[in-house]
Amino acid sequence: MDIPFVELKGINKKFGTVVANQNVNMTINKGEIHAILGENGSGKSTLMNMLSGIYMPDSGQILLEGRELKITSPDDAINAGIGMIHQHFKLVDVFSAKENITLGKKDGLFIKGKELSRQIREVGDKYSLRIDPDKKVYNMSVSEKQTVEIIKVLFGGARLLILDEPTAVLTPQEIDNLFSILRKMRDDGCAIIIITHKMDEVMAISDRITILRKGESIATVNTADTDVKSLTEMMVGRPISLEIKRVTTDPEKVKPILNVRDLVVEGVGNQRLLDNVSFELSSGEILGVAGIAGSGQKELCEVLAGICRPKTGSAIFKGDEIIGLSPREIIRKGIKTSFIPEDRLGMGLVGNMNIVDNVLLKEYHNSNKMFMSRKGSKQISEQIIEKYDIKTPSVYHQVKKLSGGNIQKVLLGREINLAPQLLVTAYPVRGLDIGASYQIYNLLNSQKQDGVGIIFIGEDLDVLMALCDRIMVLSHGEVMDIVPADKVTKEQLGMLMLGHKNFDTEGHND
């Protein structure tokens, strides 16, 4: 224990002129779970990618059990016993679990299928990680994919396991399970680094915490000696309120505006992506949508935006049917959609275009002149930048060169600026740090108070429970239940997300 397992000394890394890490120092011991906390862009992932050989530090030292280690490729890292589970899984979709697990291993020319399956089960049994070795990755749920990644790393004999935001896409039950596996590994003497945004998880799982701010390591503290409030302050650099308010809307503004009945969307092979989805929404209300990734959230957005035509079903918006209308007609009615996909750009913004042109995309058809005028869009862009505190060198800056949070604010700002009556927003805080997230929550709350009906598709159950009025839970495209957000527990939501409709009623009493 005297010599730390891994020690980072004065690590620096720049991408072009952007400083990602500056003079980072930290130590990781055997048999500990070490959390790394930091806002977005504070350099957590970059730092870990240097340990796993994806990036190389510009300067600084990495010591493994006291000896200097040069990591120039992932191969070096694997040989040193460092395994990383990336935020976006690095698995080959068309391969089976065992093919992915054995990938890159040096063990004879031919693959011994049966022997491999046996070994995988052996490792799995030790940590109660269950996976069918022959299941293809494209048939797997997110948590199964994660299991494959963990077994793969263990299979490579890793003694240091790095997990980059492993809980972002898991249900509460899956998170509990993951944590118990991590604890077991720690007790076996593994060193574990976990990167996460979620404070309660950090407090629950970690032994020590290192805080990064703007690429620098601010402090390392023992979890037992600290609390959420002081951690947040170290992370953000100033005190910040951690309460999400559920605001009330003036009852006069609350009127039913959207009535969705029996929506069915079918995908390849008649698989139902949305299965008889029905719900109602009032103005001045936030309806949360919870569900495991790929439960029909995207399809719901697409139907309401007019991109995807359902097989059957109707959606009445203020007395008018909107199914069958073109996206532009729906926009004209006052329904705005902002969908933040995993890569943050995909739907909504064109990365290579600047802010003005992205605003123009939704404006130009309101003018009937032959040539476009950028004047109006420029003004709007300037308003959005000022109102939402978007950090950009100018309105003519390419959108994809902004940071994730700022991109999201441009998208949401543009939609809100169009004075919607119904706002559909999916994952608006995806990957945002605490400060930026709270700005977005406040934005949604003020829209709600103005009488906008909001559909909020989210990932973080704590946020959904705190911000929304009601929560609709989707599982395999089906509405499991619509529950009042202030009366439901996280566990109940988790059960619904997993498709268990009739959870234990004892938990239902309030």
Added chain:
Amino acid sequence: MDALALFLQTAIQMGTPMLLATVGGILCEKSGHLNLGIEGMMLIGAVMGFKIGQVSGNPILAISAAAISGGLAALIYAIITVTLRGNHIVTGLTLTIFGTGVANYIGKSIVVPALPESVKAPFRSINIPLLTKIPILGKSIFNQSIYVHIAIIIAILAYIYLNRTRLGLNLRSVGENPAAADASGINVDLYKYVHIIIGGALCGVGGSYLSIVEIGWRDNLTAGIGWIAVVLIIFSTWDPLKAMFGAYFFGALRALGFQLQSIKLPFSGETISVPIQLLDMIPYIATIIVLVLITIRKKEENQAPASLGSPYFREDR
């Protein structure tokens, strides 16, 4: 019966250059690189195989020259697309145009379009004892040039390599998801280089079948066979065994064209033969039909390698 056996024998012969090029193309595409330079690499292999065969009189040198020249042409492609991350399609097309030019230029120095007996003799059809006794198939498959046998063995080996060995698994991961391969400690660029070059070598050998065994050298000898190979890669769903059937099917179409030339049809009192230009179209019309048909398939495993055509750079953010 003899006519059928002869037809099958010819079909297999005519499919052999396509098979070699298709297997080469599969190896290349499995590394995630779309190489449209197959036609060019085949022509370079064809002319170099012929030229060296003529000058040296040594059959092994002839085949080696075809393989090495095809591999060198592929190396140009690899440098541009792997290291410099150039566009695969443009680079491949350019390689075809470049290869055609180089081959025709070298071909100008071939005055007498004939090979010495010492080169031709080893490639004549040989009877494999016993096996040729099998009715119909025996003669069609086993009474063939050594080239044909080599092509079949290469296709089978390629299948085993891709599906049963660790190296093959690593290669497939490079083509599917290079970031995953890289994170698993696989040297992505090395795999790409090696398989692009092996692919080019096989295309070169395929081209040399045309010049050494089938036709002899003439300008633009391949006449689109390289492009058919590009289609066969898709047709075979990147599977070297299925590529055998595809190649021989298209070989049969080529053979059919030759057979139909000799048929006379009665036409308003006279007999005429089917215009040769129409017959030449058969394989290409079939290509179009095949391309339409294969878009219908949806099975995940039968799709192109997922990262086909996109460059990989580890530090991309």
